[in-house]
Amino acid sequence: MSATHRTRAEEPRFADWRLLGLGFWQAWQMVVLCTHKVVAAASPEVPGENPVLILLALMTASYALVVLLSRRFAPFLSRRDSFILAGGLTALGTALIPVSLGLLAGAAALVLFLIGAAAASFGNALLIIMWGELWSALATGRVGRHLYASYTFAFVLFFIAYAMPKAVAIGYATALPVVSAAILAACKSEPRREPSVIPLDTKTVPVGRLLLCVFLISVVWGTSQGMLDPYAGNDGHFMARALLLAGGGIGAITLSMMVSQAPSEAAALYRPVIPAMVIGLILLLLEPMPYPFIGCGLIIMGVYCLDMLMMLVSTDVAFRGRISVAASFGVTILVARTGTLTGTFLADWLPMLPVWSSQMHTDVFLLAVLVLAIIGMLFFTIADVQRLYVTPRSGAADTSLEEKCAAIAAMGKLTNRESEVIVLLARGRSVPYISDELSIAQGTTKHHVSNIYRKLGVADRQGLLDAIEQGGVGKPGWE
Structure with a gap:
């Protein structure tokens, strides 16, 4: 004992x-x-x-x-x-x-x-x-x-x-x-x-398309923030109120994630990005003064969620693809900051044009809404985010769930209790359910779950399910 x-x-x-x-x-x-x-x-x-x-x-x-x-x-x-x-x-x-x-x-x-x-x-x-x-x-x-x-x-x-x-x-x-x-x-x-993980074939990741979408979203972000003067006016607390709203939104999402665990945290991070930014841009155009800070706050919330998504996904891709974090996360954030700089420069330069008018200001925001809508519907969807975590199925399609779990448990050197937990996780059971089923405390269950993720080298439940479906663990990655 x-x-x-x-x-x-x-x-x-x-x-x-x-x-x-x-x-x-x-x-x-x-x-x-x-x-x-x-x-x-x-x-x-x-x-x-x-x-x-x-x-x-x-x-x-x-x-x-x-x-x-x-x-x-x-x-x-x-x-x-x-x-x-x-x-x-x-x-x-x-x-x-x-x-x-x-x-x-x-x-x-x-x-x-x-x-x-x-x-x-x-x-x-x-x-x-x-x-x-x-x-x-x-x-x-x-x-x-x-x-x-x-x-x-x-x-x-x-x-x-x-x-x-x-x-x-x-x-x-x-x-x-x-x-x-x-x-x-x-x-x-x-x-x-652990560095042992199902190898990610980085050739299957549409890197160019995703980076282009990140760049365009960041251009919209930089442009919108650089053109806030007509909305902020002489309000010295405009940005503070917008950030208060954005912080409240992110805090609410944090609370919801604490209460219920999403199968894919990457998808949960991306889900608010496009809707929040689109609604924010529209509200900036439609809302009467002095409420445009709501639109600005939604845009900030959306782009901060994008920042978190970039960190979560690009660092995980680097680990699973056995490449440098700087080559994955570093390049991704470089592309995003280049887009922000480009948008900020445009916002600084466009109003100096002789043809600039309030109508052109509106047209720029409407164009930004259109670009975001097209990206969200066609080029950077929730399915694209999910695809980063899907691995090809192994040939043993008819193997039972218990056998797959046993195989992956042996490869990951899981303990007997962790082997029991992984089967229940594979069946979609929640932490409270597993605790009741195995007659253990919820804190103990969470500890077993974290150990399973660590030993198999996965980041969340979706990655675990992919590992079980693949039925194998790759060779050691970077150390």
Whole structure:
């Protein structure tokens, strides 16, 4: 009895709070890009230029640089200096930007701003790629829910900063990436899923089409955010109210995922993206003042769900396809940020055209609605997301479910109790049902489920079902 107790005590368990460390990174993004606490929308110290646009351009270039460096230095999580660079450079840059824009003038201000923005951009890109490396190997069936919880937590951190005086908020924003990097370092002890996994044939993934859709969605996002002035007017709290609505929506989705586990968390993440953005764009055109923040909030909610989807799917594809996370997640987020930069540039450039009018403004939004609708219906559907997790069936189509489970349990070296649990999972039984059936506590059942996912190298129940259907486990992946 005591031996059993020691064995269970020695088994790795997740410290769920550590995975909220990603929220500190996201909160930094929101404070820097969605408020005037760190970066002003326009500044006389950067004549003729938009500091936010410059920062977005440097962020995009930094993702490309990190992807290139990954060919020699990845995985970054294995290098202690990566944590120092990621947190330190982001913090240093965050401190230099407001100094350059608020205390200096002329060429000195511009040079210091570019140095600070470049440092913050590179550190920020490195930090999120490192979080992606961790997320790719997490041994839990709750990855999507952890992502939602992290983003919900980021909204809490954001509104704390929003309520602070500017000087205090700058110090607060400077600390956020340092805390995120420190928590990421603490996550090195979190249990990882085994590298043995049903191999994903990456040739079957329509990479080009999916990346094009991500790019176009991001262009719509950047354009819509850059054209908010007619709606925001003189409302200094417009963006805060929009973010409050977006945070409430993501929080509600987080709560629903906690209550009922979706078979495919990737599908659950993608489901709100297109509808929320389409409805948001339409509301921006139809709603009377002062309510367009509802439309803006829905757009923000949709694009944040897309960000979480990119992290969940691209890191999982990297793990299962045995490729670098930077080559999968890094390229995906680079494409998304390039789209955002393109859309922001268009929003900054189009109003300067001599033919620009309020009607053209409306036409741009209607075109964006059309593009999103076509993408959602034809080119990037829920079925496309599901297809990333479907593996070809093995020849043993007539093998019974119990035999398939027994085969996969043997390959994954599951315990007798885990072998019982996997059969019930394969039959679609819930955690409470399994607990009653086996006369064990729900916490114990969840622990068995997480162990099964870890040993088989799958991310959620849909991946487990695919593994059982395939009837085999692939060779070891990256270590």
